[in-house]
Amino acid sequence: xxxxxxxxxxxxxxxxxxxxxxxxxxxxxxxxxxxxxxxxxxxxxxxxxxxxxxxxxxxxxxxxxxxxxxxxxxxxxxxxxxxxxxxxxxxxxxxxxxxxxxxxxxxxxxxxxxxxxxxxxxxxxxxxxxxxxxxxxxxxxxxxxxxxxxxxxxxxxxxxxxxxxxxxxxxxxxxxxxxxxxxxxxxxxxx
Numbered sequence: 001x002x003x004x005x006x007x008x009x010x011x012x013x014x015x016x017x018x019x020x021x022x023x024x025x026x027x028x029x030x031x032x033x034x035x036x037x038x039x040x041x042x043x044x045x046x047x048x049x050x051x052x053x054x055x056x057x058x059x060x061x062x063x064x065x066x067x068x069x070x071x072x073x074x075x076x077x078x079x080x081x082x083x084x085x086x087x088x089x090x091x092x093x094x095x096x097x098x099x100x101x102x103x104x105x106x107x108x109x110x111x112x113x114x115x116x117x118x119x120x121x122x123x124x125x126x127x128x129x130x131x132x133x134x135x136x137x138x139x140x141x142x143x144x145x146x147x148x149x150x151x152x153x154x155x156x157x158x159x160x161x162x163x164x165x166x167x168x169x170x171x172x173x174x175x176x177x178x179x180x181x182x183x184x185x186x187x188x189x190x191x
Contacts (some may be wrong), residue, residue, distance in 0.1 A: 048095045049106075050189040052087040057188040062091070062107075063130035069112035073169045076109075093185055096178055102140045103181025105133070105174045113170025117160040125158055129174065136184075139177025 059067045070076060075090040094104035112128075119125050126134040137143055137157040146155055157175040162168065176184065 050093040050095060050185060051089055053091045053093070053188040054190065055086050055088050058088070058091055061132065061184055061188060063132065065128060065130070066107075066109075066112065066133075069109040070107055072112075073107075073109035075169055091188070093181065093189060095185065096181060100141075100178050102142055102178065103176040103185070105136075105176055105181070105184065106171065108169040108171050110169055111166075113160045113162070113172055114166065116158065116172060117170075119158075121153055122155055125155070129158070132180075133174055133176075136176040136180035137174050139180060140175040141177070142175045 058070070062070060070088070070090050073090050076088055079085055079088055079090070090109065091105070091107040094106060096103050116125070116128050119128060125137075129137065137155070140157055143155055143157045146152075146157070159173045161171045161173075163171055
């Protein structure tokens with residue numbers, strides 16, 4: 001578990017392309033994809049991010065704890081105040097660069113991010129993420145490599161940052177195995 005504010009071992013995988021409110025000025029009636037969402041394109045940087053997800057599909061993916069946290073985010077509350085949409089930009093999916101590579105689920109939400117950043121073990125993460133997202137993270141290439149190297153008690157497969165300080169939404173990134181990432185994309189980001 002890594003954070004970009006509380007830990008001296010900062011993981012700088014996140015880019016500024018995911019700032020809060022980055023698409024709130026342009027309401028959407030369906031899923032939107034942001035080309036070139038990261039500065040470089042390669043095996044470790046996806047070139048597309050699915051932006052607008054279907055709210056009705058997210059609860060089964062995020063489970064209650066994370067879903068309620070996402071609904072409490074400033075991003076989601078602002079969306080509801082502006083255009084009361086059935087879609088949200090508070091949950092994004094960075095698409096895999098090639099088949100078989102990892103997806104990254106990214107969302108912005110309120111202080112639950114801090115609680116996740118305080119997780120001390122992989123089992124703590126299982127409790128917070130729920131079985132579905134935890135299994136997706138465990139199936140990622142990154143997590144498999146960590147296990148191969150003997151890293152069993154913590155993981156870089158979950159990263160929390162606080163781009164606007166502790167009073168703003170936190171950003172959570174979960175590395176997902178390709179198959180589950182593809183399933184989430186098909187379910188929550190229909191074309």
